[in-house]
Amino acid sequence: MKKDFNLDQDDLVGLLKQTGVIMEGHFLLTSGRHSTCFLQCAQLLQYPQHAEKVCRLMAEPFRDENIDTVIGPAMGGVILSYETARALGARALFAERTGEGKMALRRGFRVEAGEKVLVVEDAITTGGSVQKVLDLLAGTGAEIAGVSIMIDRTSGQVDFGVPLKTLLSMEIESYAPEDCPLCRKKIPLQKPKD
Numbered sequence: 001m002k003k004d005f006n007l008d009q010d011d012l013v014g015l016l017k018q019t020g021v022i023m024e025g026h027f028l029l030t031s032g033r034h035s036t037c038f039l040q041c042a043q044l045l046q047y048p049q050h051a052e053k054v055c056r057l058m059a060e061p062f063r064d065e066n067i068d069t070v071i072g073p074a075m076g077g078v079i080l081s082y083e084t085a086r087a088l089g090a091r092a093l094f095a096e097r098t099g100e101g102k103m104a105l106r107r108g109f110r111v112e113a114g115e116k117v118l119v120v121e122d123a124i125t126t127g128g129s130v131q132k133v134l135d136l137l138a139g140t141g142a143e144i145a146g147v148s149i150m151i152d153r154t155s156g157q158v159d160f161g162v163p164l165k166t167l168l169s170m171e172i173e174s175y176a177p178e179d180c181p182l183c184r185k186k187i188p189l190q191k192p193k194d
Contacts, residue, residue: 012054012168016151019044026182028191031126033174034182038192039151041122045079054167055083058120058148061165062088065145068115069093071137073103073129076122084120084148095133103132113141123151125174127158134160 016022020043027038045051058080070085071093072078078094085092093111095103111117117137121130130147137144146163155171158164177183 026187026189028189029125031128034180035174037172039123040192051079051083056087057167059084059087062118062145067118067145069117072120073133077120080120095136103136111140111142115142116145117142118145119147121149124149125153
């Protein structure tokens, strides 16, 4: 039986709402900024059938690029890298944060010079985690095919200097803590990744 992997923007937004990805309140983002909206993509990725569908869509623009390795930043990129790599017939890795806030390959993972690599991430606000993975890869001699993102919270404002493909672009405002109107209203700050 052939699986249907077509999903338009409305279907994707519906799937995000159905699985509880889109949350509203006062949130601390990984970037340190505050927002009225948080995207907990892990809520969707806990369902293998949804993860497979979304990752096949993330892989599609890179299908003819002969990708050797797909890598994502832990934690959001772990399942995404695995499922996207599976869709591309590639190897899946993930990078982990160091004590200095950089990304590193651990667990014996290596990327060799000349490997063609695709970077994946669930959602970006500033693109900091993706940039740290790209910085890590710059020292390996790997060829970066591009970056594939499930949700871009910046509406295309981030430029990594490589091809960037997103499934969904959303303009979600975020604030520096000192400029946050929710803090001024004394609305409790939530840390949804805790």
